[in-house]
Amino acid sequence: MKNYDVIIIGGGHAGIEASLASARMGAETLLITQNLDHIGQMSCNPAIGGIAKGHVVREIDAMGGEMGQNTDASALQFKMLNSSRGPAVWSPRAQCDKVLYQRRMKQQLEKTPKLHTHQAEGLSFVTEKGKVIAVQTQFGDKFEAKAFVLCCGTFMRGLMHFGPQQLPGGRTGDTAADAISDSLKNDLGLELMRLKTGTPPRVLAKTIDFDQLERQDGESGKFSYWTRDKAYETIDRGGIPQMPCYIGRTSAETKRVITENLHLSPMYNGSIDAIGTRYCPSIEDKIHRFADKDSHQIFLEPEGVFTEEYYLNGISTSLPVHVQNQIVHSIPGLENAEIARYAYAVEYDVVSPHQTLNSLALKPWPNLFVAGQINGTSGYEEAAGQGLIAGANAAGLVAGKPPLVLERDQAYIGVMIDDLVTKDISEPYRLFTSRAEYRLLLRQDNADRRLSKIAYDYGLLPYEKYKIIEEKETLINNEIERLKNERSHGKSLWEHLSSHKNTYDSVVGESDFSEEIKEQIQIDARYECYIQREKQQVERQKRLAKNPIPEEIDYLNMTGLSNEARNKLSRYRPVDLGQAARIDGVTPAEIGLIQVHIKRWEESQKIKA
Numbered sequence: 001m002k003n004y005d006v007i008i009i010g011g012g013h014a015g016i017e018a019s020l021a022s023a024r025m026g027a028e029t030l031l032i033t034q035n036l037d038h039i040g041q042m043s044c045n046p047a048i049g050g051i052a053k054g055h056v057v058r059e060i061d062a063m064g065g066e067m068g069q070n071t072d073a074s075a076l077q078f079k080m081l082n083s084s085r086g087p088a089v090w091s092p093r094a095q096c097d098k099v100l101y102q103r104r105m106k107q108q109l110e111k112t113p114k115l116h117t118h119q120a121e122g123l124s125f126v127t128e129k130g131k132v133i134a135v136q137t138q139f140g141d142k143f144e145a146k147a148f149v150l151c152c153g154t155f156m157r158g159l160m161h162f163g164p165q166q167l168p169g170g171r172t173g174d175t176a177a178d179a180i181s182d183s184l185k186n187d188l189g190l191e192l193m194r195l196k197t198g199t200p201p202r203v204l205a206k207t208i209d210f211d212q213l214e215r216q217d218g219e220s221g222k223f224s225y226w227t228r229d230k231a232y233e234t235i236d237r238g239g240i241p242q243m244p245c246y247i248g249r250t251s252a253e254t255k256r257v258i259t260e261n262l263h264l265s266p267m268y269n270g271s272i273d274a275i276g277t278r279y280c281p282s283i284e285d286k287i288h289r290f291a292d293k294d295s296h297q298i299f300l301e302p303e304g305v306f307t308e309e310y311y312l313n314g315i316s317t318s319l320p321v322h323v324q325n326q327i328v329h330s331i332p333g334l335e336n337a338e339i340a341r342y343a344y345a346v347e348y349d350v351v352s353p354h355q356t357l358n359s360l361a362l363k364p365w366p367n368l369f370v371a372g373q374i375n376g377t378s379g380y381e382e383a384a385g386q387g388l389i390a391g392a393n394a395a396g397l398v399a400g401k402p403p404l405v406l407e408r409d410q411a412y413i414g415v416m417i418d419d420l421v422t423k424d425i426s427e428p429y430r431l432f433t434s435r436a437e438y439r440l441l442l443r444q445d446n447a448d449r450r451l452s453k454i455a456y457d458y459g460l461l462p463y464e465k466y467k468i469i470e471e472k473e474t475l476i477n478n479e480i481e482r483l484k485n486e487r488s489h490g491k492s493l494w495e496h497l498s499s500h501k502n503t504y505d506s507v508v509g510e511s512d513f514s515e516e517i518k519e520q521i522q523i524d525a526r527y528e529c530y531i532q533r534e535k536q537q538v539e540r541q542k543r544l545a546k547n548p549i550p551e552e553i554d555y556l557n558m559t560g561l562s563n564e565a566r567n568k569l570s571r572y573r574p575v576d577l578g579q580a581a582r583i584d585g586v587t588p589a590e591i592g593l594i595q596v597h598i599k600r601w602e603e604s605q606k607i608k609a
């Protein structure tokens, strides 16, 4: 029997950030994962970031996580998506060298003090007096800890579909993890559900006719606040070059092949019961749902410099392998392409997230935390964001700290977790900027200003890093003060800067400030009134959240509630009125009713006492 403070099970994107957060907070941490060489493997496309996902990477980075730095160190190209639109929706995205990403991440874990990595499969939990006390592996080892984080990704009872062919597995090349799923159901009494995702084929570069495709180069930029002082071009990537992506399009022939073979897709002939990602649809889904469209765009993404494989972003499918060949060959430029790896779909078990708190602890098992795809999300970044919170909270629990919960006005990570625990998750959840109600507060460019103090106070971020952000904040605030006091042509410089026609340079002239600081000041000035409006909305929401709901409140017998509200409130058991108000189907009038009911309940308690 071996003893730790915290044990993490599963070394994917969630497990990595959970392990690092826990160890960096000083907890003796063990990461158990099925294959150490697959730590941080990108199960699907070799890219980090994108719409709203890029915000999450910046947030993880600002809180001391690894995903941003690891992306910078393995990036093949960087792009800022949505840069023609407002700053709230700018979204950084990078193509990565898949192998370098994984290898560097593994080494980062190995180099971290207090973090131990161990190759094994977690089979079952041992419990005692309402707590999880140990996990057992296939080798007969029993590892004890004070807190646990489960990050099994797509592996629990994973079943892969290649057309009619079904193979057990968490993803190709990896075995499924069935036993732990049984333990969650039978030993811990948890409710599980089934979801599915998929991936497109990979083809070999020498068989692609690049002349028929549109070349797409990257631009300068990077993710991490801690590599920001270095120019993008000078980040140490062990000499790997930058690589272009290519754009192609499906043809009328693609549509014909798919339409004629739709009955062979497990998604359409009923072989897969699980619900898939509406927002990352398969090519058969797109052709079926958008029947009026003649063609769909695809991105050809290099998987790395040590491989000739290209990822065909946009044609994820679970059609049989012979149909996959016809689909690929119907795309101009891919007429002679050789498929190196077939596309497939995978079904897996998820821990229904209504059983989880905002801290990511399970309600019935307060020292067991869950993070990543196992909570019903889809995406590396979503998984990593949850991992960081779950790992911090596991270590926090051991150290006797109150839970670290990010609110909806503080971080996209907070929006995501709150959505997971209050909304019906019936399909894989992915983040969008539209999921956040306070988009101007939660920009990708200000994640450090929003979150590094919180992370420092909780013990996640060391002082030498926090100091950099603290100094930056002081510079920004002093400069804003100066701009508000200095006047020119009858207006303060700040008022001049608030006009969309002006820039910091055009108003102030030469200065010693970095581009990053000038950008912050400019955004703060231009969007001041909108930012103020969002802050007022936050205050209103906070007033509601100040009303905690006693655990004893019985919604099932509460008169005046609709059946939908009654059932959902009983299922999700919101901790305060703010959270109750965010549950789909609960109306403002019903919130008023609950408020009255709480008052009555409190008075009855006083009389009893």
Ligand SMILES: Cc1cc2nc3c(=O)[nH]c(=O)nc-3n(C[C@H](O)[C@H](O)[C@H](O)COP(=O)(O)OP(=O)(O)OC[C@H]3O[C@@H](n4cnc5c(N)ncnc54)[C@H](O)[C@@H]3O)c2cc1C
Pocket: 009, 010, 011, 012, 013, 014, 015, 032, 033, 034, 035, 038, 039, 040, 041, 042, 043, 044, 045, 120, 121, 122, 123, 151, 152, 153, 154, 155, 156, 170, 171, 174, 177, 180, 197, 198, 199, 344, 345, 346, 371, 372, 373, 374, 377, 378, 379, 380, 381, 383, 384
């Ligand atoms: C086919 C496919 C296509 C996908 N497409 C994309 C995509 O294009 N882009 C995207 O952003 N997301 C995609 N996803 C989802 C993405 O892979 C996940 O969202 C992300 O990897 C989830 O991270 P995670 O840490 O939760 O789990 P994973 O990355 O799945 O990692 C889980 C880890 O836990 C280990 N493990 C599991 N059970 C046990 C156990 N009992 N004991 C020990 N170790 C265990 C596994 O070996 C694995 O290392 C896809 C997933 C798959 C499988």
Ligand SMILES: NC(=O)c1ccc[n+]([C@@H]2O[C@H](COP(=O)([O-])OP(=O)(O)OC[C@H]3O[C@@H](n4cnc5c(N)ncnc54)[C@H](O)[C@@H]3O)[C@@H](O)[C@H]2O)c1
Pocket: 044, 045, 047, 049, 050, 051, 079, 081, 093, 197, 198, 199, 200, 216, 245, 277, 279, 280, 281, 282, 299, 300, 301, 313, 316, 378, 379
């Ligand atoms: N295949 C699946 O079933 C599945 C499941 C879960 C997640 N995912 C993946 O999650 C990831 C994030 O999803 P997403 O919808 O934001 O996709 P994304 O990040 O690939 O695309 C977002 C936007 O980025 C742009 N873009 C895409 N590829 C690009 C490239 N190579 N170069 C420049 N710009 C590019 C496009 O304008 C696109 O609309 C995707 O990579 C998707 O494949 C897929």
